[in-house]
Amino acid sequence: MFGRTYSDLGSVVGQINGEDIRANQLERHGYDWENGYGTPSDGQDTNRDGQPVRKLTKDAKSIIIFWSRSGSTKLLASKIARETGADILEITLRNPYPANYRKTLSHTNRERIQNDPPELEMQLPDLSQYDTIYLGYQTRAMTLSQPMKAFLLEYGGEFSNKEIAPFLSEGGYGSGDSTELIREFIARDGGKNKKVDWTFVGPENALCVGITDKFNEAGQKIFGPNQRAAQLEGSKDYALRFMNKYDVPTARHETYASAETCIEGLKNFDYPLVIKEDGLAGGKGVTIAQNQDVAEETIREMFAGGQTAVVLEECLVGPEYSMFVVVSEDQFTILPMAQDHKRVGDGDKGPNTGGMGSYSPLPQLKKEDRQRMIDEIVKPTMNGLVQGNYHYCGILYIGLMMTENGPKVIEYNVCLGDPEIQVVLPRVKNDFAQVIDAAVNHEKLPEIEENDSSILGVVVCSKGYPTHPAPNVKIGKLPHGTNTYIDYANVKGDLDNLIGDGGRLLMVISEADNLVQAQDNVYSYLSKLDLPDCFYRHDIGNRALRD
Template sequence: MKVLVVGGGGREHALAWTLLQSDRVEEVFCSPGNGGTATMKNCKNIPLAVDDFVGAIDTVKKYKINLVVVGPEVPLSLGIVDRLRQEKIAVFGPTQAGAQIESSKSWAKEIMTLANVPTAKSQTFSDANSAQEYIQTQGAPIVIKADGLAAGKGVIVAMTLVEAIAAVDELLGDKPGKLVIEEYLTGSEVSVLAVTDGKTIRPLSPAQDHKRIGEGDTGKNTGGMGAYSPVPLVSDELMARIETEVLQPTLKALNQKNIDYRGVLYAGLMITPQGEPKVIEFNCRFGDPETQVVLPLLNTPLEEILIACVEQKLEQLPPIKYKAGSAVCVVVASGGYPDAYESGKAIAGIESAEQKGAIVFHAGTKLERDRVITSGGRVLGITAIGDNFDRAIASAYDALESIEFDKMYYRHDIGHKYR
């Protein structure tokens, strides 16, 4: 079969790489792809923007593609799945209505209320003055979230009232829009990526992301500086609670809204000190960099899972199986990220890192005259698998020593949370 993966980041490289591990998948197309997918065997980049729906349809017809997998949230929120379904094209991902669970945090809160899932207390505001008055009554620490899509960076955790007031000005100010202001939750964050066909929902192996730019989880939020899977904190008992208290009720609430949701329902959770799972946010797609540690551990062919969701046969799929061991991904970023950074830096050492056993997933890269150069904030994800976390962490950082480009940056403490 042939598959089109829409997107060009590390998540999409991981999806393409995993699909090509199966004998059933003969070729993967990536639109637009990146420097890694451009050099991968049996993979072809198609120079299309992720919101070029007509181009995607033409590509499917031209290459006789059997399945489309949509990676990023932007085309999902713009309705790519609705458009492809109109053409009778098999596509994995939620419709535009379902994608609101990520594209509108206020709408997601409405779904959580309908589903009665445990989450942070919150209120939604459309003007800065009201938001700031509310913050004064609630105190700090407090969390301020932009209502729309923000590539993982539209959340400010304000530890003081001064920071909180400034966050309102930064995220809303005089601009039209909404803010969701939430109580500050304490505990350990966990990402649970679940696949669903709209009727049945199954969680994949849990992962833990490192969102902050600085070591020790300090500094600004990013799209994610690294991840590991599985998560020792998430026992079988806790996962059962997450299924029954979060995932299944949310899917039921989506059904009550007449939303046919076939894709990934990604629950960003806080596990409180009391062991309670509370929803921080929902996303409508595979996480990045969580995908880069969850999929390399997968033993069940990925295309079987995706097709079961598209055809609404997930209940008939045997239990999803995983390889033994642990996976760790360290993200290498451009210096300055998540603020201003330079692009066009030549990258050296990728082959050497791979020879050490790592999987190098490209994110912000492109192929230019046989050279791989930087083209984004998060550039590479160095993933390693080991018998245990210590070995996986050591392998990832050993491979990372081979990578070189001007002003590269990465955290040295990815995986520290597992202890």
Template structure:
């Protein structure tokens, strides 16, 4: 099979790596990809929003399967454009991707179908939003309604922080159209975790659990990011909670989308929190999480291409997972998630062990020199029998890379060790 992956980040790198391992994969392409993926795929100079160019490439290169990685092309209807031409594609259409594209829609869906989540209200007016915060108190969570690259969430510890976030989104329009409407929801106490699943209609095949680290700095300080690292498994989340999440959240959500005429096909990601009342939804995404994909897919022993094809053809899927632990640490440009400089040299990549998993997100190679080209630059992961060994190995490899222009968290997965046997 000839396979095209659409996207350019770390999630797409791990997808290309995993797909390239499949005996069913003949040629693997990534559009536009990044230079770090060149070992496992052929890069195609077409951007994610160039739908017609993607369709033309698929036809002229006899592509058998397209996998759409990021959320923006899903929300922009790339899947619809491909399906209209009879092209086999893995990812939800525009109508189903709204579960990520509008937090207001996702909240209403959960309310209508009794899917457990935080109490919330939607606002477009600054003063009404502030009045609601005054009524509810802090801590409280402020979210941009639309896509904001993982940065549109503020967990406000005080009313003043909440007011600042409201003004930042509604008055200053820092997230553009994505922040013209905001969702304010109750703060939930508990352990967060991510559960992703292969979904086709009302059929759901869950993956193993992972947990990412959203805040920029150690001990969960600093602003929210797209994710500063992740690990899998998540030993502090019991099998009972996993099954509750599957049967009370993921499966009912897939059925609800079918009933709503928005049947979902692709990866449904549930960002969850284990509360005293059971797991509740923090957010839904319509694609693999990033960086969660980089620690979950290395544990998948099944052939990813075969899994996707069987999901699409409604044939039985057998997911086999390694018992090993994977820990991934993100190296980000100094200043991220705020302003940062690009094209700064990255030294030491050649010293990283062949056994380590290095996934490129924001890099470019010019004249044999690796340079930064984004906020999140690299993810370095290690796979070991024991979680503590995976942590040690990941950080040993990270230490070989110069961090003059980069920073990383030093506590990825550390709190999980005491639960791990």
């Protein structure tokens, strides 16, 4: 289970095993602090110039295992050691990161995008004496830092019977999906000693780094595509080449490996123009540029941020739809469809997000258009998965647009997508676990039955999202809704005193007889909340009611 965490820095100076520890960057100000210059990397302050922290005793019942680049997480580890008397083990790399923060950031972004965690240089001791494992790390791009990911991929199965207490340092974006990933990596080998029929993988990060392959090697059943198939989401360029090969209709596109060639390629497209980061971006690595200046600035920023490839696409016009397909080798069955709202502002204004709200069913979608999506998109995609020997077993999300020339794919995802799945799964009449059980055992997939309910949800975000979400937003205790319920995301604390811990904080959802009533229920509830540091869209569902 996940235990108590420690995140209050307190004093700048800590101590581990008699050695003074200082988070050097906390003493820097102005330009150096903002740009990360002068901050020593983990490679300089522990791995290269000194010995990594390693304190192992015979009597301790807990151990702190941590990764620290500049000293902040190391300082937190020292405070936990002082309070608990735990043993300590520092994660070290064979090739330490650069001292310069921006170079390190670029390096780790490439590791994340290419799903290539760094190589470790350490040995894990016998953990049998420990009941509790404190895991210390930083979050990057709202997910686990690459060294901790590499550590858990290698050793996560050793922790399956331990109490896990994560603690982290971060730059205001919260824990992201880091705790969920920790659970996934620990579960990877944990099933060996338990009666586990199968594992359902949630986050795309774990799929893209090959958690399914590890399960398969261990003979464990798992629902989620293998690492090769997961590149359909992990790389936009890979997905587009797949679509081209198997005649899946999509936007006209081109991929570029440098800012210079990408900017030169702008002349081949009209505006508005879609610019996409090639790697994983949590639904936010897309910009719709209205002119040349915005396009050039966006391209330079993407490459400067560590992208090794950027995709230019024509801007398709038409309504967007979300389709979730359960795939088992050459079989598929389709979940109820939904419509997401990606842009941050009302009227589809502003930058892309991970999703601001969704609803299902889709009364504006004609039956014949849905059938075209199956015939022209789903079936060619399935043909490619089978012909390409992907051995796909998992969810395939297809983001579609119904253009005047028919349906076209916007993107593939390889897992259940937020916020659509919150309004999709409640509409499935089947026992969903039985559907997944049939998929992992390669039995005949049942046809999905849909109930008649209408479900709509609106996401509440911290001010500044998606670029700079405000940290530690006060939410407090939310009132009980008679015809609404809440799915929480990036929050911490308890239900009587919640604190926002990221960008998208929670989703208010209503299930009703029709979308008009569901929409009214959600917005009536939201109108009564006093959340001055939060915001939400006011037009979720309007497309269905208008069209």
